[in-house]
Amino acid sequence: MCSATERVFADRHIGPNEAELAKMLTELGVESLEALAARAVPGSILDSQPGYGLEPGAAFKFPWGQSEHEVLEQLAELAGQNTTAVSMIGLGYYDTITPTVLRRSLIENPAWYTAYTPYQPEISQGRLEALLNFQTMVSDLSGQEIANASMLDEATAAAEAMTLLRRASKNKSDRIVVDADLFPQTRAVLETRAEPLGIELVEADLALGEEGLPPGDFFGVVLQQFGASGKRLPVKEIVAAAHGREALVAVGTDLLAATLVTPPGELGAEVCYGSAQRFGVPLGFGGPHAGFLATKQAHARQLPGRLVGVSTDADGHAAYRLALQTREQHIRRERATSNICTAQVLLAVLAAMYASYHGPDGLKAIARRAHGHAAAIAAALGEALVHDTFFDTVLARVPGQAAAVVAAAKLGGVNLRLVDADHVAVSCDEATTDDHVATVLQAFGLVAAEPRAQAEIADRTSPYLAHPSFNRYHSETAMLRYLRELSDKDIALDRSMIPLGSCTMKLNAAAEMEPISYAGFARIHPFAPETDTVGYRKMIKGLEAELAFITGYHSVSLQPNAGSQGELAGLLAIRAYHRSRGDEHRDVCLIPSSAHGTNAASAVMAGMRVVVVGCRENGDIDLDDLRAKLASHGDKLAAIMITYPSTHGVYEAAVTELCGLVHDAGGQVYIDGANLNALVGLARPGHFGGDVSHLNLHKTFCIPHGGGGPGVGPVAVGEHLAPFLPGHPLRDGLGGGGPVSAAPFGSASILPISWAYIQLMGFSGLRRATLTAIASANYLARKLDQHFPVLFTGAGGFVAHECILDLRQITKETGVTAEDVAKRLADYGFHAPTLSFPVSGTLMVEPTESESLEELDAFVAAMVAIKGEIDQVAKGVWSAEDSPLRGAPHTARAVTADSWDRKYSRQVAAYPKIASASPRPKVWPGAARIDGVAGDRNLVCACPPVESYAE
Numbered sequence: 001m002c003s004a005t006e007r008v009f010a011d012r013h014i015g016p017n018e019a020e021l022a023k024m025l026t027e028l029g030v031e032s033l034e035a036l037a038a039r040a041v042p043g044s045i046l047d048s049q050p051g052y053g054l055e056p057g058a059a060f061k062f063p064w065g066q067s068e069h070e071v072l073e074q075l076a077e078l079a080g081q082n083t084t085a086v087s088m089i090g091l092g093y094y095d096t097i098t099p100t101v102l103r104r105s106l107i108e109n110p111a112w113y114t115a116y117t118p119y120q121p122e123i124s125q126g127r128l129e130a131l132l133n134f135q136t137m138v139s140d141l142s143g144q145e146i147a148n149a150s151m152l153d154e155a156t157a158a159a160e161a162m163t164l165l166r167r168a169s170k171n172k173s174d175r176i177v178v179d180a181d182l183f184p185q186t187r188a189v190l191e192t193r194a195e196p197l198g199i200e201l202v203e204a205d206l207a208l209g210e211e212g213l214p215p216g217d218f219f220g221v222v223l224q225q226f227g228a229s230g231k232r233l234p235v236k237e238i239v240a241a242a243h244g245r246e247a248l249v250a251v252g253t254d255l256l257a258a259t260l261v262t263p264p265g266e267l268g269a270e271v272c273y274g275s276a277q278r279f280g281v282p283l284g285f286g287g288p289h290a291g292f293l294a295t296k297q298a299h300a301r302q303l304p305g306r307l308v309g310v311s312t313d314a315d316g317h318a319a320y321r322l323a324l325q326t327r328e329q330h331i332r333r334e335r336a337t338s339n340i341c342t343a344q345v346l347l348a349v350l351a352a353m354y355a356s357y358h359g360p361d362g363l364k365a366i367a368r369r370a371h372g373h374a375a376a377i378a379a380a381l382g383e384a385l386v387h388d389t390f391f392d393t394v395l396a397r398v399p400g401q402a403a404a405v406v407a408a409a410k411l412g413g414v415n416l417r418l419v420d421a422d423h424v425a426v427s428c429d430e431a432t433t434d435d436h437v438a439t440v441l442q443a444f445g446l447v448a449a450e451p452r453a454q455a456e457i458a459d460r461t462s463p464y465l466a467h468p469s470f471n472r473y474h475s476e477t478a479m480l481r482y483l484r485e486l487s488d489k490d491i492a493l494d495r496s497m498i499p500l501g502s503c504t505m506k507l508n509a510a511a512e513m514e515p516i517s518y519a520g521f522a523r524i525h526p527f528a529p530e531t532d533t534v535g536y537r538k539m540i541k542g543l544e545a546e547l548a549f550i551t552g553y554h555s556v557s558l559q560p561n562a563g564s565q566g567e568l569a570g571l572l573a574i575r576a577y578h579r580s581r582g583d584e585h586r587d588v589c590l591i592p593s594s595a596h597g598t599n600a601a602s603a604v605m606a607g608m609r610v611v612v613v614g615c616r617e618n619g620d621i622d623l624d625d626l627r628a629k630l631a632s633h634g635d636k637l638a639a640i641m642i643t644y645p646s647t648h649g650v651y652e653a654a655v656t657e658l659c660g661l662v663h664d665a666g667g668q669v670y671i672d673g674a675n676l677n678a679l680v681g682l683a684r685p686g687h688f689g690g691d692v693s694h695l696n697l698h699k700t701f702c703i704p705h706g707g708g709g710p711g712v713g714p715v716a717v718g719e720h721l722a723p724f725l726p727g728h729p730l731r732d733g734l735g736g737g738g739p740v741s742a743a744p745f746g747s748a749s750i751l752p753i754s755w756a757y758i759q760l761m762g763f764s765g766l767r768r769a770t771l772t773a774i775a776s777a778n779y780l781a782r783k784l785d786q787h788f789p790v791l792f793t794g795a796g797g798f799v800a801h802e803c804i805l806d807l808r809q810i811t812k813e814t815g816v817t818a819e820d821v822a823k824r825l826a827d828y829g830f831h832a833p834t835l836s837f838p839v840s841g842t843l844m845v846e847p848t849e850s851e852s853l854e855e856l857d858a859f860v861a862a863m864v865a866i867k868g869e870i871d872q873v874a875k876g877v878w879s880a881e882d883s884p885l886r887g888a889p890h891t892a893r894a895v896t897a898d899s900w901d902r903k904y905s906r907q908v909a910a911y912p913k914i915a916s917a918s919p920r921p922k923v924w925p926g927a928a929r930i931d932g933v934a935g936d937r938n939l940v941c942a943c944p945p946v947e948s949y950a951e
């Protein structure tokens with residue numbers, strides 16, 4: 001059976017080999033993948049000309065699959081076309097030195113980067129502990145009581161702070177005061193997010209203190225402790241004055257500065273927000289970086305995003321899990337106050353580990369050094385210094401000379417910030433050296449001067465990072481082992497398939513990952529001059545064109561840094577389009593009842609009213625209900641938001657008809673592209689009726705999930721919406737809409753992953769991947785249906801790329817729940833499928849194309865074995881309560897304990913029999929079943945005493 005052809009990349013990416021695939025297709029009763037496509041995918045959407053620019057004379061040539069070697073060479077060349085200057089531009093992005101042990105053992109380690117969001121806490125204790133460290137670090141440094149993990153970037157964190165203040169404030173004004181010295185990108189994102197919600201930004205010069213506050217009512221105030229100019233603001237005075245006017249305050253906080261200065265949380269601010277980038281996370285041309293949001297305990301339930309909390313497991317041991325899940329957008333839907341879903345977990349973990357590695361003293365030393373270098377520049381500037389209360393950034397007045405100074409520094413390899421014709425700003429950071437300072441002074445035509453007497457900024461008296469997590473791992477050996485200890489507790493893609501429906505946990509190939517560590521991609525400031533970013537922009541343009549081609553749309557913006565942000569950008573484009581035509585009244589967004597929670601949340605954030613469209617018994621959108629809703633909302637209709645294939649995992653045949661109905665009613669069609677893994681190379685949403693889609697590059701295009709982020713959620717639009725794509729205040733040539741991310745190209749430094757995937761696979765490889773994903777999902781559906789009925793199928797009895805297993809009847813008859821099955825799978829060494837989405841009491845399974853037949857069969861065997869256990873419950877051998885299903889998952893500590901009083905054996909608990917050809921590696925869950933409710937009742941979201949966990 002050994003063929004003599006050399007393997008191409010697609011053969012490595014795609015799990016089943018030819019022989020395996022043939023077996024699977026036989027099971028499905030089709031002769032070939034093409035025959036499967038013809039049967040499973042509605043003819044009305046199938047691409048009639050899937051030529052992809054391969055036909056002679058085509059204007060656009062889609063890449064043909066290339067070898068890893070070739071693609072890596074091209075990426076090295078692109079990285080080489082970028083210039084890694086010394087970045088002293090500032091504005092919220094600072095060079096930093098990633099400790100090598102964290103690069104090799106964390107960000108380049110698949111045990112960390114291939115993990116999923118820790119919704120199954122028992123097999124996620126490692127990253128949950130790391131995230132708890134992040135929360136502790138942020139709340140300690142900012143002087144707040146509670147912090148989340150994490151936000152998408154600093155500017156969106158500020159926007160979330162704004163809406164949190166509005167919810168929490170007693171003052172019902174629609175106005176919020178924003179300081180004039182905010183980072184320009186923060187200010188611009190606040191504007192994007194405020195306008196649809198009817199919030200008015202009022203600019204003020206808060207450097208004046210109380211005097212600076214405008215007359216009239218306002219519900220909140222947003223300022224930075226250190227402004228864009230570097231100047232320190234009188235936070236305490238402003239907070240007191242704002243409180244006197246019944247307004248709440250959010251303060252942009254620099255975590256490094258906070259090691260020296262009294263943090264805003266101690267000065268009475270309700271919220272601290274910011275970025276943890278400078279804690280070891282490369283600049284990366286703008287991202288990904290972890291944003292943060294911290295507040296008082298009293299506002300804990302208002303805090304958006306994910307929050308890790310401490311609870312106990314069934315054996316009485318302390319354990320971590322995501323807290324307050326009921327306030328998350330997937331449950332609150334149109335009542336949600338934020339749409340954030342995928343966050344920045346990997347980067348939050350990196351920042352927390354950076355703090356653990358340096359410890360409180362090390363961080364303070366780094367802060368002192370950065371401040372010292374800034375002070376040296378300030379001293380030399382003398383009269384040219386604009387303000388003398390700074391941390392790391394100084395502002396110089398050089399009338400008429402600013403451009404010349406910046407150019408001179410550039411000749412010396414240093415990028416400074418040109419503020420205007422008369423001003424230059426210089427930011428120092430961890431990577432700044434005496435040589436850099438000398439180059440800067442030379443550019444100004446200055447010589448070093450004796451430091452002059454200046455206000456001592458180090459006025460912080462409270463301790464921070466006293467917890468052992470930040471004091472135990474200062475040696476490389478200790479850190480190395482800590483990272484291994486934690487990741488050993490988790491199931492990531494390096495141990496098992498992760499069959500999470502809707503999340504598309506496919507291979508993240510090493511060749512795709514490697515380039516993100518290239519200095520030419522990692523060490524580029526988002527606002528670096530154009531001449532420094534030639535390679536980046538070439539790669540970005542190419543990726544945009546390829547994604548536009550794959551989706552059948554006109555234009556793509558890569559700015560949104562998660563699917564949720566792509567949704568918002570797309571809906572804002574629809575809103576702007578209607579307004580440009582005088583249709584201000586179009587504000588109704590139709591959303592099917594089965595939609596992902598972010599859809600409704602994004603619609604609300606875009607200023608739309610959500611109207612739910614029902615689904616029929618077979619899971620399809622109810623077109624009669626749609627017609628009724630279209631009739632009753634008439635010319636108020638703005639858009640419909642559907643997912644295709646549906647979140648039920650089905651290609652709805654009526655999609656083209658549905659799009660036609662909405663268009664006839666004057667509405668726009670938003671197609672959520674999270675399920676694009678079922679379409680790439682087969683059908684294009686821009687051709688079968690969509691006006692706009694977002695994609696999830698962290699699903700379909702191989703960016704790893706990182707344990708809950710990063711992500712990239714590009715938004716793709718038809719020509720009529722292109723003028724309304726996101727823009728950016730610091731970069732021309734993007735769309736005309738407001739920015740939805742802090743950086744012009746969002747999380748630019750992970751785009752090489754998707755770029756590499758497309759070049760490696762080429763058109764035929766991508767198409768084969770899609771077809772294989774469909775075949776694998778249908779294979780699982782066939783094999784499992786007799787044990788756990790598949791809830792929905794399309795025409796011909798086929799599903800798309802995922803299937804929903806219905807456990808509700810089983811639960812009714814035996815008491816065994818879908819959650820029990822999900823937890824029990826961990827005992828068998830598998831990560832659970834998606835639990836209770838989109839239908840409560842079900843499991844949604846998505847194998848992706850990357851899993852071999854052997855792995856699929858092992859999963860089936862585990863599920864069949866679990867069904868056998870359920871049958872025992874049905875027969876009365878065990879009650880559901882006393883069964884290994886409810887007892888799952890079983891920890892090593894539990895099964896090796898001296899006492900064992902369960903109704904089943906230790907072997908059944910930990911090494912259950914599975915009819916699989918090869919034994920699976922045993923993965924020991926880090927915790928037994930965790931009690932979420934108890935943890936929510938007594939909310940603890942910072943590091944607990946470690947002793948409680950290490951007995």
Ligand SMILES: *Cc1c(COP(=O)(O)O)cnc(C)c1O
Nearest residue numbers: 341342502562563564596674711
């Ligand atoms: C994953 C997903 C989203 C949200 O994407 P994030 O990147 O997590 O914000 C939206 N819709 C669907 C159907 C999804 O599966």
